[in-house]
Amino acid sequence: MPSVDAPSSTPLAERTDGEPREAFTGLPSRIPTGKTGDRIFAQSATLAGVLILITLAGVAIFLLGEAMPAITAGTDELPDGKSLIDYVAPLAFGTVLAATIAVIIAVPVAIAVALFISHIAPRRLSLTLSYIVDLLAAIPSIIYGLWGIFVLGPAAVSVMEWLEDKAGFIPLFKGPASTTGRTMLVAGVVLAVMITPIISAVAREIFSQTPRRLQEGALALGATRWEMIRMTVLPFGKSAIISGSMLGLGRALGETMAVTIILSASGIVSFNLISQSNPTPIAANIALNFPESSGLEVNTLIASGLVLFLITLVVNMAARAIISKQAAA
């Protein structure tokens, strides 16, 4: 094409490949189908999802790998000269005891909180009230620990002395009551405060989904509000209460700082809730000893962490299975 004015005079339609069209029309020379981009994007999204499964498996594998030396080591090589099972068992007892107290206290309160927000408080306050309860879950556990040891513990001393005096015949309150408030009971109460929002969030969600026709039917038949709640809301929310409690249990089992600070750990096995020597939960034992440990001590602590992981994993999976079953129904 020798013509000088060819580029500008050639009609757009006649132009073929080889010349960039965008110079004239702003359109890209080749309209992308987006297939490559789509594939890359979809793959990276899938990868991110799969990464969750990998991480969870990784947690189990790495903990097991690090725990192996302690599992295979001879009894005399381990700290305190105890076998691994003898070492972990009292700690597991402490973990379960603290979490059980917390759940026993928290579940009734959490159900009441959920009912208050979903059925009793004025509806326009519901959102604000649930926001306030959620704030309870937002406070870092270190702060609950400090609060427990400096505020709640000292305040609970007289209550625990009273318990020893009046209910000392029950093994749980045998005493002698602690004078510092560093007891299993205080730790359990603090854990209960921490897990109440978790349980009530799950319960509230389901309570507010109770079919209107059931509730209105009950009221139309002359039921009082409590009778309506008992006959419709609570049966409807039963599995939510169970799964929420199990989520709370899982959280209480793994909660570390509050129990680490509050309990004066002595690693014993005792149901005495108000004495000053307490069983030590696994998590607290790790937090107390890990920073200064080396060698096989580290492996032993990680082995106890693996036990904690497996306990919470089972509890959480059971809770989630119940929730997804409820969601599907």
Add this chain to the structure above:
Amino acid sequence: MEASATTADRLSRGNGLALTQGRGVLPTWTPYAVLLGVAALVAALLGVTGSFGIVLLVAISLVVSAVVLYAMSRTVEGSRRATDRLVTLGITAAFFLAVAPLISVLFQVIKRGAARFDADFFTESARGVIGAGGGASHAIVGTLVITGCATLISVPIGVMAAIYLTEYGKGRLRRAITFFVDVMTGIPSIVAGLFAYALFELFLGPGIRLGIIGAVALSVLMIPIVIRASEEVLKIVPNHLREASYALGTPKWRTITKVVLPTALAGLVTAVMIAVARIIGETAPLLVTTGVIDSVNSNPFDGRMQNLAVYAFGEYRNPGVMRDAAFDRAWAAALTLIVIVMILFLVARLVYRRFGTEIR
């Protein structure tokens, strides 16, 4: 939803009574009057006997009010209504019992933290500090760096995984991921710390302590929170926006990056801020991964790093020669943490209110 809710609401929320049973009805204000009257009486009695205490006052007043209210209601309205009133009082009391620790915690942290919540606390480190004085600048720097790194790791992975769950996922893989994300939210924080330690120990040898290990540990806790919250946000992006974009021939990934994500931006920002607020106060995973140090270190890849939560724990546990000075510093660190968490929560809500209206 709102419209259908009204009937039952009007019936049940008003005064707690459904239909009249042909008997008398106590006025709506009765429970409040009983509570106030009893509380005043109990306060006077406790004042006379000289054993006044707020907890005692509330506890006794509640029990006495419950008895009085039940008796009154039973004689006027019958036993079923009386039970209803009793339960209502109990549930309401339980709610305030659950919220009381929040108020106590906030009050105590502000009261005890204020003593050292001064300029020195934010500008000085703990280097060479033996008694009073010193600050937590090293811990604040550490908290910001570690949390920042954790956010940098968690947000891309979390948001992409949420995109997978809402836009791409189907079948068993999707169900498995949804399930295990939920399970992952329940991993004990200390276990996340041990995992990160074990991961890095493999490459860097035993006893390793680095800021980045802490960030990885926090990511394990943060990613599921980001996924859950972002998934909720992406789900409420209206489908017609996606369909309009497809109708224009836009490829799916461009639709997601140019239509879905911008629409959900406010919600995603909220989600990330809430996730940050959740992990910024974590102590246990950092205790086992980042170590303890007294001076400022802002490099997460080199050496030990302090942070606010571990700092507070250290000041409490090893207070040194002047116990009260150390405890004051611990509380000041706690106050700093609470302020950060509250600001994050508040701003997150404001962002969502201000920019999130279009997707509601």
